[in-house]
Amino acid sequence: MRSGLGFLALLAAFVLASWLGxxxxxxxxxxxxxxxxxxxxxxxxAALAAALAWGIWLLVDFLADPGAFARLGRRxxxxxxxxxxxxxxxxxxLPALLAWSAAALVCGLANVRLTPEGDNR
Amino acid sequence: MRLLxxxxxxxxxxxxxxxxxxxxxxxxxxxxxxxxxxxxxRTAEFPARSEVRLPGLTAPxxxxxxxxxxxxxxxxxxxxxxxxxxxxxxxxxxFQLELQTRAASGTLSELLGPRAVEADRAARRRGFPWAAxxxxxxxxxxxxxxRAARAYAEGVNxxxxxxxxxxxxxxxxxxxxxxxxxRPIDTFYLxxxxxxxxxxxxETLNKLRVRDAVGAAAAEALFPLNSPIQEPIQPNGQRSxxxxxxxxxxxxGFLSTESLRGRDxxxxxxxxxxxxxxxxxxxxxxxxxxxxxxxxxxxxxxxELSLPSVWYEIHLHVAGGIDVAGVTFPGAPxxxxxxxxxxxxxxxxxxxxxxxxxxxxxxxAARPARYxxxxxxxxxxxRVETVRGRRGETLAVDTVRFTHRGxxxxxxxxxxxxxxxxxxxxxxxxxxxxLDRAHTVQEWLDGWKDYVAAAQNGVVADRAGSIAIRSTGWxxxxxxxxxxxxxxxxxxxxxxxxxxxxxxxxxxxxxxxQGYLASANQQPVDPRANPHYFGVNWYSPWxxxxxxxxxxxxxxxTPEAMRKLQTDPGSARADAFVPLLLGAAQASERAGQGDTxxxxxxxxxxxxxxxxxxxxTRAVLFEAAMTALPSLVWDELPQEMQSDGTARPVLLxxxxxxxxxxxxxxxxxxxxxxxxAVEHRDAIFAEALRRGYxxxxxxxxxxxxxxxxxxxxxxANIFHLLRIPGLSALNLAVxxxxxxxxxxxxxxxxxxxxxxxxxxxxxxxxxAIYPGGQSGNPASARYLDRLARWQAGQLxxxxxxxxxxxxxxxxxxxxxxxxPRP
Numbered sequence: 016m017r018s019g020l021g022f023l024a025l026l027a028a029f030v031l032a033s034w035l036g037x038x039x040x041x042x043x044x045x046x047x048x049x050x051x052x053x054x055x056x057x058x059x060x061a062a063l064a065a066a067l068a069w070g071i072w073l074l075v076d077f078l079a080d081p082g083a084f085a086r087l088g089r090r091x092x093x094x095x096x097x098x099x100x101x102x103x104x105x106x107x108x109l110p111a112l113l114a115w116s117a118a119a120l121v122c123g124l125a126n127v128r129l130t131p132e133g134d135n136r
Numbered sequence: 137m138r139l140l141x142x143x144x145x146x147x148x149x150x151x152x153x154x155x156x157x158x159x160x161x162x163x164x165x166x167x168x169x170x171x172x173x174x175x176x177x178r179t180a181e182f183p184a185r186s187e188v189r190l191p192g193l194t195a196p197x198x199x200x201x202x203x204x205x206x207x208x209x210x211x212x213x214x215x216x217x218x219x220x221x222x223x224x225x226x227x228x229x230x231f232q233l234e235l236q237t238r239a240a241s242g243t244l245s246e247l248l249g250p251r252a253v254e255a256d257r258a259a260r261r262r263g264f265p266w267a268a269x270x271x272x273x274x275x276x277x278x279x280x281x282x283r284a285a286r287a288y289a290e291g292v293n294x295x296x297x298x299x300x301x302x303x304x305x306x307x308x309x310x311x312x313x314x315x316x317x318x319r320p321i322d323t324f325y326l327x328x329x330x331x332x333x334x335x336x337x338x339e340t341l342n343k344l345r346v347r348d349a350v351g352a353a354a355a356e357a358l359f360p361l362n363s364p365i366q367e368p369i370q371p372n373g374q375r376s377x378x379x380x381x382x383x384x385x386x387x388x389g390f391l392s393t394e395s396l397r398g399r400d401x402x403x404x405x406x407x408x409x410x411x412x413x414x415x416x417x418x419x420x421x422x423x424x425x426x427x428x429x430x431x432x433x434x435x436x437x438x439x440e441l442s443l444p445s446v447w448y449e450i451h452l453h454v455a456g457g458i459d460v461a462g463v464t465f466p467g468a469p470x471x472x473x474x475x476x477x478x479x480x481x482x483x484x485x486x487x488x489x490x491x492x493x494x495x496x497x498x499x500x501a502a503r504p505a506r507y508x509x510x511x512x513x514x515x516x517x518x519r520v521e522t523v524r525g526r527r528g529e530t531l532a533v534d535t536v537r538f539t540h541r542g543x544x545x546x547x548x549x550x551x552x553x554x555x556x557x558x559x560x561x562x563x564x565x566x567x568x569x570x571l572d573r574a575h576t577v578q579e580w581l582d583g584w585k586d587y588v589a590a591a592q593n594g595v596v597a598d599r600a601g602s603i604a605i606r607s608t609g610w611x612x613x614x615x616x617x618x619x620x621x622x623x624x625x626x627x628x629x630x631x632x633x634x635x636x637x638x639x640x641x642x643x644x645x646x647x648x649x650q651g652y653l654a655s656a657n658q659q660p661v662d663p664r665a666n667p668h669y670f671g672v673n674w675y676s677p678w679x680x681x682x683x684x685x686x687x688x689x690x691x692x693x694t695p696e697a698m699r700k701l702q703t704d705p706g707s708a709r710a711d712a713f714v715p716l717l718l719g720a721a722q723a724s725e726r727a728g729q730g731d732t733x734x735x736x737x738x739x740x741x742x743x744x745x746x747x748x749x750x751x752x753t754r755a756v757l758f759e760a761a762m763t764a765l766p767s768l769v770w771d772e773l774p775q776e777m778q779s780d781g782t783a784r785p786v787l788l789x790x791x792x793x794x795x796x797x798x799x800x801x802x803x804x805x806x807x808x809x810x811x812x813a814v815e816h817r818d819a820i821f822a823e824a825l826r827r828g829y830x831x832x833x834x835x836x837x838x839x840x841x842x843x844x845x846x847x848x849x850x851x852a853n854i855f856h857l858l859r860i861p862g863l864s865a866l867n868l869a870v871x872x873x874x875x876x877x878x879x880x881x882x883x884x885x886x887x888x889x890x891x892x893x894x895x896x897x898x899x900x901x902x903x904a905i906y907p908g909g910q911s912g913n914p915a916s917a918r919y920l921d922r923l924a925r926w927q928a929g930q931l932x933x934x935x936x937x938x939x940x941x942x943x944x945x946x947x948x949x950x951x952x953x954x955x956p957r958p
Contacts, residue, residue: 036171037153037164041146072169076177083180087915091173093862094310095160106167106174113149113164119142 018054022064025054029068029114040065040110041117048118049125058119065114066107073106161310173309175302180915182950188298192219192290193956199224200943201950202935205910205918206461208451210940215287217452218469220954222291222318225448229466229912230299230315231307232444233292235857237322237467240264240329245523245531247313253523253531260521261536262332263543267559268324274562281566284469285320292318306914307858313526326467327565331558333439335590338491339673340621341547342787349774351389357382358773358789359673361619363659364796367680369593369605370643371650372662375688377681381796387804388772415879415886416484417679417702418593419654419687422647423601427692430897431597434698435473435482438879439889441854443864444919445908447473447890451936452572460572461936463890463906470569473890475902477938478575479598480894484655486591486607489671490557492614492633494541494626498551507539507553508627516544539626553626555633557610561588577602577646584608585639593643593655599896604646605653607660611637611670618669641668652687656680656877676792678875681708695903698893702878703929705747709875710758712795717761718742720821727818734822737761737829740839748873748880750847755873756836757844761828762791762874768820768827769794771809791875846873853884854907854923863914865907868927878929891931903931 025047032039044061054060077084092099151157153164166172182201190197195212197220202208207224211217226233238244242259244252259265275282296315308315339359347355367377417436423429439446447463452471462474473482498504499513506513517538523531537544541555570583577598584594591609612633614620624631643660645653656679660670685708686701687693721738724730737757744754766788775783797805801817808815815823836843843849847869856863870887872878878888892904907926909918925932937943 033168033170037168038150041150069167069169073174076169076174080177080180082917083177083915084174086917086919087174087177087180090862090914094860095862105163106169109149109153109163109167112145113153116142116146116149119138120146123139123142 021052021054022060025060026064026067026071029065029110030071033068033072033110037110037113040068041113044114044117045121047114048121051122051125058115058122061118062111062115065110069110070107073103156312161312165312166309171301171304173306176306176913176915179300179303180911180913180917182952184949185951187953187955188223188294189957190219190223190291190294190954191957192287192294193954195956197954198940199952199954200937200940200948201952202943203947203949204449204932204935205921205949206449206451206935207952208453208935208937208940208943210453210455212455214454214457215283217454217458218284218287219291219294221450221452221464221469222288222293223295223954224291224450225466226292226295226318228910229444229448230292230295231305232857232912233318233322233466234315235307236329236465237318237325240325240332241268241322242521242523245525246316246528247311247526249526250531256523257521257532257534260523260534261543261545262336263536263538263554263559264325264328264332265521266519266536266538266543268321268328271559271562271564272321272324279563279566280569281323281469281563282320284569285323285565288323288467288469289318289320305912306863310858310860323467323469324564326465327561328558330465331556331561331564331590333590334485334592335488335490335556335558337487338489338493339787340493340623343621343673344623345774345786350772351386353386354389357386358793359621359787360793361669361672362663363674363677363792365677365681365792366662367658367677367684368643368662368665369607369653369655369658369660369680370645370662370665371648371653372665377677377684378662379796379799381799383800385797385800385803385805415657415675415679417654417656417683417877418482418484418595419652419683419701420595420597420603420605421687421693421698422603422651425651425687425691425693426895427694428895428897430895431599431601431603432693432695432698433475433480433482433595433597433603433892433894433896434702435595435890435892435894436702436877437473437483437889438886440885441852441887441889441907443854443856443908444910444912445889445906447906449904449906449910453938458572459938461902461934462892462904464568468565468568470565470572472568473892475894475896475900475936476572476574477599477900478896479577479580479596480896480900480902481571481580481594481596482892483592483594484657486593486609486660487657487671487675488591488607488609488611488660489620489669490589490591490609490612492555492612492620493547493552493623494539494555494631495623496539496544496551496553496626498544501551503535504537504544504551507544507551509540510627510629514539541626541632552623555612557589557591557612560610564588576600577604580604581606581646593657593660595653595655597894597896599898599900601896602647603653605644605655607643607655607670611642611668613637614669619672620669621672637668641666643670650688651691652693654680654683654687656683673790676709676790676875678707678709678712678791679877679879682706682877695893695895695901699891699903699929699931702888702891702893703871704877705749705752705871705873707746707748707873707876709762709791710744710746710755713762713791714741714744714746714758716795716798716817717758717821717825720818721825723818724822729819729822731826733829734826737825740829741825748846748850748871748876750845750869750871752846753839753844755846756849757828757832757839759828759850759873760832760835761825764827764831765794765820765824768808768824769797769805772805850880851884852880852887852927854887855885865920865923868923870927871929888926891926893931900936902934902936904934905931 242256451461462471497508567584574580658677658680911918
């Protein structure tokens with residue numbers, strides 16, 4: 016239960032932070048990695064939550080105007096060297112990898128610094 | 137290990153997200169769903185109701201956008217209307233605004249990077265920044281166009297100032313750029329760019345090269361002062377076109393055919409001047425020749441097609457003032473082509489010769505600082521032009537020089553200065569604002585009597601049933617024979633223009649007995665009626681011939697008939713040349729020179745009904761034969777090597793000249809210099825048909841196959857401004873071919889940029905369309921919503937409400953209230 020709430024809190028943080036810009040994803044993930052809450056697979060959770068957060072943004076836009084979203088997707092697919100599914104996948108993969116790597120890096124660095132004192136949060 | 141991997145992944149991703157990789161934009165900012173490219177879907181449609189505070193407004197402005205994406209602006213003053221217009225155009229076309237202005241100001245590199253350096257240097261060498269800065273600085277703020285440009289700029293900058301990240305146009309995201317503020321002078325740049333599009337062409341130097349090769353008499357015949365077929369814009373009282381063919385047609389001069397025969401010269405691949413590259417049509421029919429008894433007007437300007445369109449459609453209503461609808465260029469306040477409650481109008485390009493060259497004597501052939509005029513050394517005006525890149529870095533530095541005439545350029549080893557009427561315009565664009573206010577034909581004519589450039593053929597109709605046409609613009613008066621197709625001696629001020637043609641001498645007609653008026657870029661006036669020099673080497677008048685033929689034949693014209701004329705598939709050019717091709721095949725047969733190939737080709741061509749409908753399967757053969765013809769006829773003309781290794785003539789005569797030559801069947805021009813035999817006209821036409829047939833078989837397969845279908849062989853292409861294929865509309869099947877009223881030239885990138893029909897009855901009614909849509913946002917339904925109907929030759933009914941309540945609620949898509957910012 017507590018783990019689920021933690022994940023939801025992270026998800027909410029990613030959704031809101033995305034408004035600031037893409038860089039907010041690794042920033043939030045870094046905090047997450049430093050804090051290392053007691054949730055299932057915290058680094059993987061960070062990646063999933065980040066992807067889900069951007070997915071929610073995309074879903075909201077799709078539901079608001081499916082026609083516009085489809086037109087945009089079709090034209091982006093024609094403009095970029097990626098088909099639409101690949102573009103969508105990239106839009107989810109990018110935040111996931113940013114979040115995972117930032118969380119993992121900070122988590123690892125914190126472990127290196129804190130472990131000698133016996134901190135094993 | 138995981139730490140290292142995470143560090144590497146984070147570093148790489150952060151770099152790609154922030155900076156991009158290769159041609160890819162910064163992926164973080166690009167894909168960010170809150171404010172990145174996906175957010176364009178969120179901003180594709182406008183909110184049903186919204187309110188915005190706009191600095192500078194004196195009173196609230198109400199804007200209702202209809203289901204065609206056209207904003208209807210209801211304002212309390214003209215300045216507020218222009219301010220709102222700037223805001224709306226920026227909202228829909230921000231990137232286009234900036235791109236086209238940068239093209240004129242020579243600052244594209246600041247947006248696009250080093251790839252645009254040469255284009256920027258060329259724009260600066262043409263003197264555009266010099267002219268715009270000088271012209272704008274000379275005006276005070278009370279001048280109408282300055283007031284309009286300032287209000288418009290405020291509107292544009294209001295949009296830019298409150299632009300949310302989610303609203304940043306797609307192109308800026310691709311380029312990783314931000315929009316630059318809009319300056320009032322940018323409106324001047326826009327009109328310079330239009331001048332460049334419409335009035336820069338000048339073949340004087342190429343014609344001189346031809347003269348050097350074939351002699352003065354022959355060159356004059358090939359590129360004559362007057363069109364050999366007279367069907368002028370100003371009616372000349374004739375009921376049919378007049379052929380003013382030279383007899384005999386002057387043969388090539390210095391180079392005898394004998395001396396050329398056997399010369400080891402590969403036959404050049406001749407690429408004729410693209411037909412009707414910027415050809416346009418307009419016509420107006422008096423009430424006496426319309427079914428409803430009201431004047432009808434059609435506008436059909438042809439320009440390079442682009443997505444978004446070169447035009448932006450808008451309706452501006454000012455309480456107690458202007459009430460005008462139509463199209464304008466993004467960046468130009470007001471309406472350029474359109475109608476108000478009383479008057480409708482449209483333009484075609486006159487194609488007058490308004491740019492002259494002067495050979496200057498300079499003090500230093502490499503780096504001149506002075507030029508000689510009337511025996512006195514005069515200092516050149518020097519202007520150091522620095523082309524900068526995206527980060528402000530210097531990409532190129534040029535010194536551009538100017539005489540009192542204009543920019544000095546180096547061409548063919550000599551220094552030439554240019555004088556161009558476009559540079560003479562003191563208040564570019566102002567006349568269009570005056571036209572918006574006209575209530576009668578006379579007021580409309582008065583409104584642009586001082587218009588300078590680029591010279592336009594304007595047609596107009598009013599609700600009183602009056603119609604008129606006038607070719608308007610400054611036509612230079614030159615010393616001597618008055619012609620502009622020569623390089624004049626720059627060392628004498630006696631070579632300078634002595635003034636400009638008075639208004640009374642402009643090609644003009646009002647309420648003519650024939651009951652209609654039409655222009656299609658043909659020579660504007662019959663030289664027998666008006667001997668003044670307007671230009672040379674006029675477009676072949678095929679469209680004018682067809683248009684006049686159809687208008688003469690219909691004494692009860694309807695708006696629907698006007699619409700159909702705009703995509704009429706018939707061709708006066710085909711009517712002229714098909715009999716020559718078929719006659720040549722028969723003559724060859726009679727002379728015992730026929731063969732199966734020629735007989736087959738002639739039989740297929742004879743089946744052609746001379747129309748360019750999409751389903752037609754014979755037009756392709758005719759076009760192939762016509763393409764083969766110039767290489768066979770004009771092989772005496774000087775050629776130059778192209779970058780692709782092929783030789784092309786420096787200048788080719790118009791096809792009307794070919795028709796003129798055809799009246800002289802044994803002229804030396806018909807003889808091919810590479811062959812020992814002496815050819816005459818019929819042998820050449822027969823060979824063209826033979827070659828055309830072979831090329832058609834090679835390119836399109838057997839005649840009974842689908843490959844000969846015109847729609848499969850010929851396309852229109854509408855490229856995105858950055859020529860991104862995914863945002864372009866390519867390979868569009870359209871009705872029409874070279875020199876039909878809806879010309880579709882070889883490259884297929886030009887065409888009907890705006891089609892309009894207006895009936896000036898008790899209640900003015902209008903129908904119109906342009907290819908593309910109002911929005912520059914590729915996620916918007918209005919990015920391409922008009923394309924299919926344009927392609928099919930259809931028009932939309934244009935809404936023209938006298939007040940907001942008159943706009944049917946079902947057709948209102950968004951209401952925007954612009955309020956003054958306290």
